[in-house]
Structure formats: C-alpha cells, structure tokens
Amino acid sequence: MLNQQPAPKDIEIASPPTDTVSDLCFSPTRLWEIQPTGASIPRAFIQHEAPPLTCAFTKDGTRLFATGSDGVGRLLDLQSQQTATMPNIHDAPIKCARFVEIQGGHFLATAGWDKMLKYWDLRQPSGTPTAQVQLPERAYTMDAVGPLLVVGTAERHLNIINLQNPGQIFKTIASPLKWQTRSVACFHDARGFAVGSIEGRVGIQYVDDKESGLNFSFKCHREGATPSQQSIYSVNSISFHPVYGTFSTAGADGGLNFWDKDSKQRLKQFSLVQGQITSTSFSRDGKIFACAVGYDWSKGHEYSNGLAKPGIFMLAPKDEDVKPRPPKPKTGR
Template sequence: MAPATQFEVAQPPNDAISAVVFAPDAPRRLLVSSWDKNLYLYEVAEGGEEASLVKTYEHRAPVLDVCFGANQDEAFTAGMDRQVKRIDLATGEQTVLSKHSEPVRCVVYSAQHSLLISASWDSTLHIHNTSAPALPILTIPLPGKPHALAASPSKLVVAMTARLVHIYDLPTLSTALATQPPTPPQPWQQRESSLKFLTRAVSCMPSDAGYATSSIEGRVAVEWFEDSAASQARKYAFKCHRQAAPEDEGGGDVVYPVNALAFHPVYGTFASGGGDGTVALWDAEAKRRMRQYQRFPESVAALAFSGDGKYLAVGVCPGFETGMEDYTGEGRTKVFIRELGETEAKGKGSK
C-alpha cells in the first residue's frame, strides 16, 4: 500500500480561498476560486507529489464559489459581481448565464439532471437546464439568505439564515423548469437546523441518504433525508474544532467555525475543516473521529475529495474571525493536496 503524502501547490491565490473542487471525471484536475477575483486551474502530476498551475481566469469581482459542469473543460462560477458564469476552461471564454440582484454565494451542478443551481444573497435560487439553454431560468424565492448549498444524486439542500434548511427534489425541479412558464415548486422538505448557530457549510452523502451541516460554533450535524420517525431518530450533532484555552485565560474551550465539509466519494466518510487550522476525518455511521491531521498554518477555508477518492485538497488562508479591516491573505494563502493511503478514509463499516 502506498503511504500517504502531502504537498503544497505552487502559485496559490493571492487572497482568501472561497472554494476548491476536483473534476469528477478527471481526478487530478483542480479548480480554486478566490477573493482575488481569479479562478485557478491546477493539474496534479501523474505521480502525485506536485501540482502545477495550468491557467487563471480573471473575473470582475471576488469569486465566491465554483463547480465543474458536464465535463472537465466546463466550469461555473458565482461572484460578488452578482453574475453566474460558464467558463470554457480550454479557451478561457466566459459566458454570463444569469444575473442576481445581490452577490451570488453558491453554485452547484447536478450531472444526473443537467441542472445548474445558483444561490444568491438576494434570497433566490436560479435553476438552469444546461442541456436546454433556450429554456427560461426558473427563479425560486427563499425565506432567508442562503449561506450553503449542496446536491446529492436526487436532492438539493439549501441552508439559510435563521436556521432554515430547505430540501428540494431535483427531478421535480427539472420538471418545473420544463413547464411554460416555469413555476417554482415547493420544497420537498422544510427543516430547522439541528445546530443553534449560523450554518457555515453543507455536504451531501454520495449514497443519497442524507447530509451533514456545520456551524460557526464548532459543531457538525448529520441528518438523513427519509422523514420516518426511525430515520429522524438517527440524526445527531457533535462538538469539534475546539481547543482548550490556557488556565491563565480562564480555561474552557476556544471554539472555532467549521468552515468546510466534504464526503469521500467511495467510503462515505467525511472531512471537516475549521478555523483552528485542522482537518479531521469522521465516520458518520460509527459516529467517531477516525483521525485528525497535523495543524495547517492558517484557517481551513475549503475542502474537496477527488472523484476517485485518492486526493484531498485543502485550501487555507487567514480566517475572517478578526474582521475584514486590514485583511490580507497574500503570502499566507495556500493549497495543500494530500494523497490518501489506500484505507485512510475507510470507515469501520465500509466494504
């Protein structure tokens, strides 16, 4: 079994990282979006242990999220310029797909349904059918400002302010988009978050069984989609990304936000990244922490597993905990890639 290795990506962004994502069908192709108004494309070398910058794609304003599209040469970005863009990674061509009235916080793509979904601070979702671009955009009003978005094979999870969580059925969204004029469907489920504070991240299980959310207050919750009493009784939440305060400072815990979550595509375990600069691997079924990696030099802002589960990308930069004034990520923003050992992310019950 090859031992795990970790290396730093050359030529990282110059400011805070908003997202990292691997191409589903090209596990060594990595996109990183940044507040420095650029999208970065990297390629991990054939033998691992290094990654090189392939290209940068300049935007007019900070890029708040990115996802791959139908293939490794298609990407979609969400930005402070209020635009949702399609990027042709081969040619660099940028196409504006829609405009929100406020910054666009999140963007996700569902390959199973050819749907692109953007979530904006104007409290709306825009649903695009990328296989039928002539169809009008479906706009869904939300009861709160969205902060995190994730898609499973059949569901879309939207986490908003006031602990609101709406779950949409993707086939239903696809059908609604095809009707003329498109009519916004009701959520498949409306829930209140198990966490008491603002949701920071959400990630869906690759098994399509449920999702995990994290908050600014050092907690993660694991929930299942099925609405039966037995299924809902399985949900749980736990504390993490906390450190003991020195006794001379009163002791107790220093609590950090859990900024990032990512499920392993093969084993269904998940990683969490926090403001304490650590990444932990968790077994959702066994309800236990499998391992915690050596602390990174700054706050962990974003996480992503490659489509084959071989790599874990970790975006680190100074956290915003102390405010935005005088903030600089230049020279302190880094991207690390860990090549996982064969069973490193394998949970207790994994096959």
C-alpha cells in the same frame, strides 16, 4: 486520547490565489496538472471584477462555472479557453453553485443573498432561468448529490429539495445546531446531509422521517480541557468521501478531521496548520484531498494581518484514515 499528527502537505499547488480561497471543487476529469516530480502547473483561470465566492464543474469536466460578489456568472470552456458571461443572474452576491441532473438533463443551480434559488439550462442563451425557488433567507451554503439538493440559509433554515420536483422546497427544517450555519454536505448516497455551524458543531440529518432516529450532532474543532477554558471555532467545510461515505471537517482552528458517521468515530485527527482551513474537496475517486488555507474573515478586516499566507494543498489520505470502521463494542457497567 487520539494521536494527533501534523497535517500532511503532499503537494502545494503552484501559483495559488493571493487572497483567501472561498470554494474548492474537483473536476471529474482534470485539475492542475501534477507532474511526476510533484510540480503543479495551473492550466486556466477566470478573471472576475469582484471577489468570486463559488465554483462548479460540469459533470463531464469540460466547463467550469464561477461567480460571486458581482452577481455575474462566468463559464469557462476548458478546451477552447473561451469564457462566456452570464450577467445579472441574481440581484445580490451569488454564494452557491452546483451542477445537478433533472429529468435526465444537466442544469446549473445557483443560490444567492437575494434569497433565490435558480436553475439554468446552459444550452439556452436567453439568460432566463428555467425555474426558480424563493428561499426563506439569504443562501450561505449548498450541496447536491443525486436527487437531493440542500440549501442552508441565514436564520438556520435548511431547505431540502427533491430534484425530481425542483421547483418547490420539499421540506424546510431548523438546523439542529443552535448557531449560524456555515457548511452543508450531502451524503454520498443522498440519504441525508451533514451541517456545520460557527460554534464548532456538526449535525447529521437524514431526509426520510423513518430514519430520524439516526440523527445526531457532536462537538468538534475546539481547544481546551474544560468548557470554561475552551476556544470554539467555526466548521468551515465538510466533504464526503465519494466511495466510503466517511467525511471530513475542517475549521477556523486550522484542524482537519476524518469521521465515520455510521460508527460515530473519528478516524483521524491532524494537528493545526498555520492559518485557517476555508474549503476542502475530495477527488472523484477519493484518493486525493484538496485543502485551502488562509484567513476566513470571521473576525473582520482588523484581524487580517497577512500572516496566514493563502495556499492550496493536495493530500493523499491513507486508506485506513478514511475507510469505515466497525462500531466500538459497548462496555458494561
């Protein structure tokens, strides 16, 4: 049996949001200022009129985009502390945002519950997207690495887009998992992606059909010795290590795992934290891991009893916890 350890809480971020964190992202160049004593100081914020659902930094880390339930985008310049507003960029709540590179230029990609994926050139003040794509259903989750962009929607659709041709969907597939998609994360080398469901499963999918033999899925974030006794939890967040290509899963059970997809091994399993993990992110060099804890609203308002205090923790994973391992030797019968 894998030795479970308490999840480390190296640094608890000062002045976290007072409600559940929907999305975490690391700046390529900055974050909360962390002092040598371990104290953290928030440096900027964006005020919203409705719950924000997603955020993304520009590639140079100078601006932060955030948006959510009101369909309004807000772009904060971290140097001037000025916020520009992008009103009504979607006709419904915006669930996903990522900065992507298209033909050498940097664009903002957004996807929402209006079943649209849109690209924005922030140098143009017109408020008109440079391109848009009709999605088969409402967008729930999205990630992008290099030329690969993947949008997971309702009804288990996974929409794969080659950003060399961003105006159309390269391929739409049904999720390999039988239940609703909760999280998507692209491999660090853009060869594929991982998808997590509300039913405690993760699927590993390669984009090239020639590598389809490498696809597989596995169970995680479950409690109980036998299937009849198991409690099953949503996989709320998946994050890939930017250097090693290993990845984390975090769930509604409050558990955190690090995995190696190539050797199909769990590298480290941490015991439950108080509350549910709602979002995670690795820093640019993979040396810091951010983890948001709070209620994920999966059981509705009646279960929001206020016992799970929202918080953000920054962990420093040991190298052996995230570094790939050789495959286990096969044993004969």
